[in-house]
Amino acid sequence: MSNKSYLLFIAAVTAIGGFLFGYDTGVINGAQFFLSKFFELSDTMKGWVVGSALLGCFAGAVIAGPMSTRYGRKISLIVSAILFSVSALGSGLPEFLPQTVSMLVVFRIIGGLGIGIASMNAPMYIAEIAPGNIRGRMVTYYQLAIVIGFFVVFLATYFIGQNLSELENIAIGWRRMFWSELIPSLLFLVLLFFIPKSPRWLTLKGDDDDALQILEKIHPSELAVVELQEIKKSINKSTKKEKINYWSAGILGIIAIGTVLSVLQQFTGINAVLYYGADIFEKALGFGKDDVLAQQILLAFVNLVFTFIAMFTVDKLGRKPLIYIGSFGMIAGFLMLGVSLQQQAVGLVSLIGVLVFIGSFALSMGPVVWVVLSEMFPNNIRSVAMSVAVAAQWAANYAVSQSFPIVMGSEVNNGSFWNGSLPYFLFILFILIIVFVTYKFLPETKGKTLEEIEGFWEKE
Structure with a gap:
């Protein structure tokens, strides 16, 4: 197997x-x-059944x-694959076994731990595996896989639901929707045994x-030897200190920048x-229930197409330019949606606004945040720093998903001035903050090795 083929195999397996x-995340919607x-x-x-998995996601990110650090990236991924499989099986227990809401929530939380x-x-x-010149594209495979997962699960739940009557769906259809996740989760578990451990973790x-x-x-x-020496140099430099002080100004600053960027991804x-797409289409945009699934699939399709575009441009244009382009696109999309709602002129412009927002996010903050988080932290703190940033992201996800319907249903939002548009103008404010944080604090990491990126922080 060639170097390139081996890298693609590793990235493809991990991206599962x-x-x-x-x-x-999507199967619960169906x-x-x-x-x-x-x-x-x-x-x-x-709301508790749907949102409970997010609590598991937060806890999973904290323990990750x-x-x-102790057991390595590969073993951690194997544990996540086992948790996914247990969740898929347990969430849809067969009819002859007693299933309660509490048990369902427990299995949803187990799935959240895996996520x-x-x-x-x-x-x-x-x-940590990918060479610097293609690392952005390689990490973007992960975001692409998330988007494909959303798209496939919409199709899978639609197919399962369409082939059963409503009474059959109420009795067994939703169970089969959960069980359908067993196919990719077990495949993930098996294939993980064929990928190597991270060379940086081994060092x-x-x-x-x-x-x-x-x-x-x-x-x-010859390049492998040079890279190993750079990794060892980086690690030896960091281990000269008696103990890592995560509260020191330098380290805390790096973690804070990554965490803020991670949280802002959700505040877009x-x-x-995505979670309330059906409600937005039905209530805010005036589409009928028969159109809702088609609109959801359209969202997932646009998400998929623009993630592909990001994958092939992130190592050419760079991380920061994509964030700028996507941020202004997201603002434009929400302005179209927000103004049309405020002016009570809901229609095609509103739908285009949602699609422009989705496409712009998929081009920028969707994949680029994962790229930047995976490469910006120094070797000696990467696991802990990444864990903090991702846990904060899941906490922000939970906060947004719980507060969005409250804001949507508030008297202020539904008054004569906002007419249901308030949440989208609030999101625009956070997107403007993204532009500022990116310009002021974020280094451009395109084409650099992880050790070269670490050197940037030492200069600061």
């Missing part, structure tokens, strides 16, 4: 973790209508750092020989649009 992230009727859920309980662990380890692992653990063998499969032999409003 992203596919499961998207699939597990299943919740029928399981809500099966369990006769109130609106409050429906120490787990990754949290994978969302931190998968992009970091790819970044951190003092296993230079194994690290060199893996680097030689990725680079020509992306998951408000």
Whole structure:
């Protein structure tokens, strides 16, 4: 197997973790209508069942750092694959076994743990494997897989639901929707045994020989030796200190920049649009229930297309230019949606606004944040720093997903001035903050090795 083929194989296998992230997050959208009727859920309980996985995501991201440091990226991903499989099987327990709302929530949280662990380890692992000149594109495979997971799960739940009557869907259809995740989760689990451990993690653990063998499969032999020396130099420099002080101004500053960027990804409003897309189309945009699924698939398709564009431009244009382009695109999209709502002129312009926002996010903050987070932190703090940033992102995700319907239903938002547009103008303010943070604090990491990026922070 050539160096390039080997790299693609590693990236493809690891990216299945992203596919499961998207699939597990999206499967509840297709299943919740029928399981809500099966369990006769109130609106409050429906919100708890749907949102409970996010608590697992947060907890998973928190434990992912120490787990990754001690046991490595590969073992952490194997644990996440097991959690995905357990969640998929348990969420749709067969009819002859007793299933309660509490049990369903437990299995949803278990799935969330898998997402949290994978969302931190998968992009970091790819970044530590990939050469600097193509690292952006390689890490973007992870975001592409998330988007594909969203797209595929919409099609899968639609196919399952269409082939059963409503009574059958209420009895068994939603169970099959959860079980469908077993196929990719078990595939992920098996294939993970065929990828190597991270050479940077091996070097951190003092296993230079194994690290060199893996680097030689990725680079020509002479480059592998040079890169190993750079990794060792970086690690030796950091281990000269008695103990890492995460509260020192330098380290805390780096973690703060990554964490703020990570949180701002959620404050763009992306998951408000994805999680509540059906409600937006039906209530805000005036589409009928029969059109909702088609609109959701359209969203997923646009998301997919622009993620492909990002994948092939992130190493050419750079990280910061894509964030700028995407941010102004997101602002334009939400202005179209917000103004049309405010002026009570909902229609084609509103739909185009949503699609422009989705495409712009998929071009920028969707993939680029994962690229930047996976490469910006120094070797000796990468696991912990990534864990903090990703955990904060899941906390922000939960906050947005819980507050969005409250703001949407508020008297202020539904008054004669805003007419349902307030949330989108609030999101625009956060997107403007993204532009400022990117300009002021974020280094351009295009084409640099992880050790060269580490050198940038030492100059600051």
